[in-house]
Every structure is written in structure tokens, then in C-alpha cells.
Amino acid sequence: MPYKLYYWDGIPGRGEFVRLALEEAGADYVDVARDPDGQEGGTTAMLKLLMDGEGANIPFAPPFLKDGDLLIPHVANILFYLGPKIGLAPEEEGLRFVANGLQLTITDFVAEIHDTHHPIGVSLYYEDQKPEALRRSSDFLSERLPKFLGYFERVLRQNPKGQNPKAQNPKGRGHIVGDRLSYVDLSLFQLVEGLRYAFPKAMRSYEASIPGLIALHDAVAERPNIRSYLASDRRLSFNEAGIFRHYPELDQPS
């Protein structure tokens, strides 16, 4: 039975971190809201599950994954669950918690990226919070972006197993946890993609400081399953309804 991924149609958003793992693994899955022949009920089915007034274990928000009877919400939780099943988690159990810790730092970073354009409230439009967004983005680019990306760069450099020659891909690039590709590497790829879209000026000035992350990004982009996914119409473009939004007025060199 295929995994069923429930997420909003029209934006890559948080769902994309899960899609990348499913695509890299070649897993059998249905993207319910984007289901072409509508057998799964699309967005209506997703909303029905969320609003279910009797069901047990209802999620707070998309994305969530359905595997049989089990409903699993939150990106990091979905990836923790899926990782070992689809060969994208470390073999060693302790390292799985390390991977989850890294994914949760990505989760926090993604929330802060979202809040650059929504510092006051998700129920308001960007247009209703522009001065605050400008102030928050400025703090984000000067303080938080270097702090988070610098951290990931450091973990990548200090991962003793990531430098294992046997585990390196042909270009000598490492992995952030353990000695092989994990879902965390794929999420870091997506972070770089999203930040380049949202803050091109900031990223142009900052990327020289994070050579390991950029090399990892490039190595992920070259993987056969990822390359064919990126070229397919299953890969959605970034846009101004998602998490990573490009508002030129918020972007400045980091």
C-alpha cells in the first residue's frame, strides 16, 4: 500500500522536505492533494481528516503522512518514521536521534524563515505587517541566518564519519550525519534552494562562508532520482504563498 502524503497543493512548503525523501528513495506514495485522478479525494479529503470530530490522533496541521491506519504529523516526525524504512536514516540507533536533532534544528530555522514575512501573525497578510517584516528580516539576515548556516557547516565539517573515503561521493563531499546519505542531507539541499530563492543577495554574499553545505547541496542535486524529480512537474516552484518568499525589499547582503 502506498504512503499517502497530505499537504497543501500549490506550494513546496514543509511538504517538500518529505517529498524529497520519498523521491530519493523511489518510494511508492500518493501526494493526496495533488492526486491527478482525484481518487484520494484531494484537499477536501485532507481537510476532512483535520476537522474530524470523532477520530483519534488527529493532526494539528499538514503535512501528515498516512501509513495504513497510522496518521503521522510534523515533518521531522514523518522523516524519523520513514527514514529507516526507506534507507535514509543512519544504521546506528543513537545516530538516528542525532539525525532527528538536526532535523528539528532545520524545523526551527524554517519557522524563523517563515516569520521574516509574517512576524506578527499567520492570520494576517504580509501587506499588513510590512514594517515589522522589514525589521525582522534585517535581524534574521544579520544574526540568525549566519548562526544557523554556520552551525550546519560546522557539524558537516566535524562529522567524523562524513569524511570516510568509502562513503564519499565521487566529488569527495560528505554527509551531515553518519557515513551515508540521510534525509537530513536532503533537507539541507532544500534549505539552500529556498534561501537562494527568498534572499538571493544575502546568499550571494554569504555562500563563500559555507563551502561544505554548498557542496552537499550540489551533490544532492546530481543524484539521479533527485535530478529526475526536479525536472518533473511533481516539483513545485517557490512562490509568494509558501514559506520561502521572495520580497526584494526584505533582501540585503548578509
Add this chain to the structure above:
Amino acid sequence: MPYKLYYWDGIPGRGEFVRLALEEAGADYVDVARDPDGQEGGTTAMLKLLMDGEGANIPFAPPFLKDGDLLIPHVANILFYLGPKIGLAPEEEGLRFVANGLQLTITDFVAEIHDTHHPIGVSLYYEDQKPEALRRSSDFLSERLPKFLGYFERVLRQNPKGQNPKAQNPKGRGHIVGDRLSYVDLSLFQLVEGLRYAFPKAMRSYEASIPGLIALHDAVAERPNIRSYLASDRRLSFNEAGIFRHYPELDQPS
């Protein structure tokens, strides 16, 4: 060997969600930054681990737990790891991912609670972002607080196993996941405590809408290990350096 919990001294903060689980379970642990005889090196030891320029798997921020050689960061990750070991996770493996999903919704809610007083940047003082904090708190109290607490109330009500008479405590109160106490119940207790401290007016007007959560809070407070912990000097008071801060100007009926 005792678990070692690393977190800032002086605030309950995010560390408190872990402390409550360790205390309820009667687990052997050291609260490193508050270690009375300083054998563990206190806050200095914590900062040294965070800034370690060579170590593998370094955390981004406190809290983190050390179990032998393993360093585990992020509250939800620590609780996912500890839960089964200290008898505070569901027996059934699928339900452990449900518990983790609920804990991650609590994580998101806690981040939003923090941002009511820090909507622009963590590197700035509250005094530098007061008008924005007022606007964000107003949105938080009218939109987000009812949404999150209403969600937990609903999950509690709809948990089929939570109503199992065998699992109920003498007052007939349920649990949020599975048929017994889990770390998620303890975290919900702490949420109610923190919100009552930070937003007493809002909570006074809203608590009648969440009778299940309040009953769960009261049941947790009456558990022998929790009661003696709350009366001890290990339990830190809320204050204006933590996540739950009481700024009267931000509080209003919800």
C-alpha cells in the same frame, strides 16, 4: 550512570519539559548547570560542549541530554528517546509517533508563546520591540491560543483509549495519548502553568472552554512525584528571562 541534562540555570524554560519527565519517573539525573557541588562543571561545561570546535554531533542550543557518549538535543527528541526508557511513552510503537507529533505541536506552540514578547529578534531586548510585541500578542491571544488549546482539548476528548476506565485516575481524568500517563501529559501541565503565569486575564476567560485540559493539569499536579518536585527548590519559578513572561500590557481576555 545518571542522565545529564544541560540547560540554562535560572529559568524553567524549555528544560522544564524534560525535568518534569525525569522527576515523574524518579530517574537518576544531574541538572548540570544547577549542579550544587559543581562536579559536572555547570554552565561553563555546557558552553564548552556547544562551542566544541572538533566534537561530532554538537547541539545547536540547550536543552540537550547526555546519556553515556550520546548527546541528544531538542526537547521533543529527548522525550522521544527517554520516554520508553523511563515508562512515560505509549507501549505501542505507532502511538509513540503520535506522542511525538503532539509534542512537536507543543514545541511550535511554545515558540509562538516566546515570540509574543520577541516578535522581531531574539538578539534584541523586549524593550526594543514593545509595539510589535503588543500587536503579536493580540493576534496570539485572539487566534493562536484558542487554536492550539482547542486542538489539545479535542485530541484529549477524542482519544478512545484515554477514556478507558482502568486507565483513569480516581477523578476520571483521561490522558492525551494511549491509555496511560505519557510525557505529553506532563508537558501539557507545564503549558497550562506557563500560560496562567504569562497571560492570567486571557486564561481566566478561556479556561472554561478547555475543561479536559484543566482536569489533566490538576491530575498531574496531584501525582506524588510531581507534587514533591513542585515543592522542592529544584522547581524554578517563572520569570521575565524565560519563555513564559508576564508583561501585564500584553495580557487581555482571550
